[in-house]
Amino acid sequence: MIRITDTTLCTELFANTSAPLFRSFYVALLELGVARVQVDARGLEKLGGALVKERTVLLVDTPPASSGWPAGFAGFLSGSCPSYEEALKLHSSPTRILAGDSLFAADYPAIMARLLRRHPETELSVENAAYSATALAAEWIQAGGRNITACLYGTGGQTPLETVLILLHTQGYDLKNYRLSLLKPLAALWEECAGQALPAHMPILGESIFHVSSGVHADGIRKDPTLYEPFDPALVGARRHILLGRQSGRGAITLKLEEYRLNPEHFAIDTLLRTVRETSYCLGRNLREEEFAALLGRREMRAI
Amino acid sequence: MKQKPQVFFTDTTLRDGLQSPGLHVSAANRIRLAKLLDEIGFYLLEAGIPAMGTEEKDTVWAIKESCRHTKIAVWNRMRPEDILHSFDCQPAVIHISAPVSDLMLRGVVRRDRAWLEATLEKCVGLAREKGYMVTVGFQDASRGDIPYMIHLSRLLSRLEVSGIRLADTAGLLTPLAARTLVRRMTENTGMTYGFHGHNDFGMAVANTAEAVRAGAVYADTTLFGIGERAGNCDAYMLSQALEGLYALTPAKERLHSAAQTAKALLWGKESGSGWPAIKERKTEGADMR
Numbered sequence: 090m091i092r093i094t095d096t097t098l099c100t101e102l103f104a105n106t107s108a109p110l111f112r113s114f115y116v117a118l119l120e121l122g123v124a125r126v127q128v129d130a131r132g133l134e135k136l137g138g139a140l141v142k143e144r145t146v147l148l149v150d151t152p153p154a155s156s157g158w159p160a161g162f163a164g165f166l167s168g169s170c171p172s173y174e175e176a177l178k179l180h181s182s183p184t185r186i187l188a189g190d191s192l193f194a195a196d197y198p199a200i201m202a203r204l205l206r207r208h209p210e211t212e213l214s215v216e217n218a219a220y221s222a223t224a225l226a227a228e229w230i231q232a233g234g235r236n237i238t239a240c241l242y243g244t245g246g247q248t249p250l251e252t253v254l255i256l257l258h259t260q261g262y263d264l265k266n267y268r269l270s271l272l273k274p275l276a277a278l279w280e281e282c283a284g285q286a287l288p289a290h291m292p293i294l295g296e297s298i299f300h301v302s303s304g305v306h307a308d309g310i311r312k313d314p315t316l317y318e319p320f321d322p323a324l325v326g327a328r329r330h331i332l333l334g335r336q337s338g339r340g341a342i343t344l345k346l347e348e349y350r351l352n353p354e355h356f357a358i359d360t361l362l363r364t365v366r367e368t369s370y371c372l373g374r375n376l377r378e379e380e381f382a383a384l385l386g387r388r389e390m391r392a393i
Numbered sequence: 394m395k396q397k398p399q400v401f402f403t404d405t406t407l408r409d410g411l412q413s414p415g416l417h418v419s420a421a422n423r424i425r426l427a428k429l430l431d432e433i434g435f436y437l438l439e440a441g442i443p444a445m446g447t448e449e450k451d452t453v454w455a456i457k458e459s460c461r462h463t464k465i466a467v468w469n470r471m472r473p474e475d476i477l478h479s480f481d482c483q484p485a486v487i488h489i490s491a492p493v494s495d496l497m498l499r500g501v502v503r504r505d506r507a508w509l510e511a512t513l514e515k516c517v518g519l520a521r522e523k524g525y526m527v528t529v530g531f532q533d534a535s536r537g538d539i540p541y542m543i544h545l546s547r548l549l550s551r552l553e554v555s556g557i558r559l560a561d562t563a564g565l566l567t568p569l570a571a572r573t574l575v576r577r578m579t580e581n582t583g584m585t586y587g588f589h590g591h592n593d594f595g596m597a598v599a600n601t602a603e604a605v606r607a608g609a610v611y612a613d614t615t616l617f618g619i620g621e622r623a624g625n626c627d628a629y630m631l632s633q634a635l636e637g638l639y640a641l642t643p644a645k646e647r648l649h650s651a652a653q654t655a656k657a658l659l660w661g662k663e664s665g666s667g668w669p670a671i672k673e674r675k676t677e678g679a680d681m682r
Contacts, residue, residue: 221568306621
């Protein structure tokens with residue numbers, strides 16, 4: 090089983106999030122299926138009665154005396170965790186090992202194998218400095234590791250939760266403990282908590298990543314969606330959408346007509362394509378739905 | 394002192410990048426962008442797709458006339474009629490995209506490997522007869538059969554193709570898989586390779602960096618990583634990942650200094666539709682416990 094500790098709520102972006110929103114995000118993470126959620130002392134106060142101790146890792150600045158840890162939590166963290174270089178020399182296994190671009194630049198398959206021989210249950214926390222965090226987290230799992238940390242959208246510069254989950258899903262890992270369809274609602278909550286919109290093109294959850302404009306891609310998707318889509322949009326509650334513009338081809342026109350439950354055989358596709366391209370050039374953008382409808386001589390159309 | 398290996402960035406902002414959903418850049422701004430890419434020092438830029446029609450050809454011509462150093466390439470499907478359209482633009486490089494995986498062959502063109510080889514040979518032959526420098530893109534190389542792609546590379550080498558671009562078309566590769574792909578291709582053929590990554594799992598930069606380590610000489614990038622779906626490999630981010638280890642063309646600083654102008658040409662007064670502004674890498678371990 091792959092166990093993820095989500096650390097989003099400990100990032101600076103969530104420091105001023107209101108208690109109700111903070112609680113909602115915490116509950117949403119648990120419902121998604123992450124094994125543990127990390128919070129600090131301030132976060133703990135905000136959680137109040139929503140706290141599920143056995144799935145919460147508490148981050149503290151100063152460790153209490155050995156007998157002073159509060160009971161029932163999934164784990165505790167204080168001070169700095171060892172880097173992967175330090176962990177290679179440790180005999181007792183740390184809770185967490187830190188890594189970043191220096192691991193990516195090194196022989197990471199060999200280093201991970203050595204780390205996992207010593208510390209099979211330790212979790213790997215990867216900073217995304219070399220844009221390699223998803224890859225290293227996934228390699229850790231492939232090498233036999235079971236525990237990683239992640240943050241939605243890689244908040245705080247760490248492994249993005251959504252990319253590592255969907256990547257592992259496409260690689261055939263057993264994620265039955267995760268409800269991947271809850272990633273989209275979690276992203277909406279993230280926007281509320283952080284007070285900013287997520288980029289439309291962000292991997293996995295971006296609003297526009299399944300919008301198709303190029304003719305070659307539209308044609309391929311019409312024949313077999315797996316040719317140009319790395320996973321089914323429905324997996325994350327998204328839908329494919331065809332954009333018509335100067336780069337459209339016959340496949341895009343056909344798909345668009347089918348989107349409106351119209352039979353492409355009843356239309357002169359080449360003429361329609363030429364008009365779409367010319368209109369797009371004149372407008373300086375893609376066509377809106379109503380503009381395409383007007384080309385077809387229809388006032389209203391509704392996509393399925 | 395040992396010389397750093399050379400890596401050349403090849404830009405596809407004006408072709409793959411402009412397939413970014415909702416992005417529309419006027420012909421005038423495409424020409425200005427090309428001039429900027431030329432000034433930044435990209436080794437090559439893909440100016441467009443001549444088979445799209447007269448306006449596209451006119452834009453490619455204008456791009457060619459406005460660039461002084463960068464090689465101007467045009468993109469072609471593996472169709473003889475597309476190659477003929479490209480002749481109208483007289484580019485420095487004719488790039489032909491070949492669907493090499495069995496999945497693409499069966500799914501898109503609904504043909505077999507024999508057809509692929511015959512058609513590729515015909516298309517390359519057309520361009521080479523006219524003296525054009527030809528590169529070939531292995532579309533969906535990430536799902537391709539490596540021994541077959543080695544065979545194809547040898548065939549293309551005999552046809553005097555200058556280089557092959559291995560494309561992770563659906564963005565499925567992990568860095569280790571990218572390493573294996575490029576290493577096996579370079580070790581088994583005398584061909585020069587480039588790599589074209591997609592960012593579906595946020596790994597375009599990591600995959601391209603691994604491809605370079607494994608022997609790819611050309612790295613396909615776009616400005617700000619724009620492109621269809623979650624985009625392509627971000628040129629600046631890649632330069633951050635590779636700096637210090639390789640001699641980069643263009644240098645990171647030149648990409649940085651041109652960012653604001655490029656952003657204005659792509660998005661005008663709009664915010665950039667959420668594509669990232671150029672940002673400096675964090676120091677490792679800065680925000681972690």
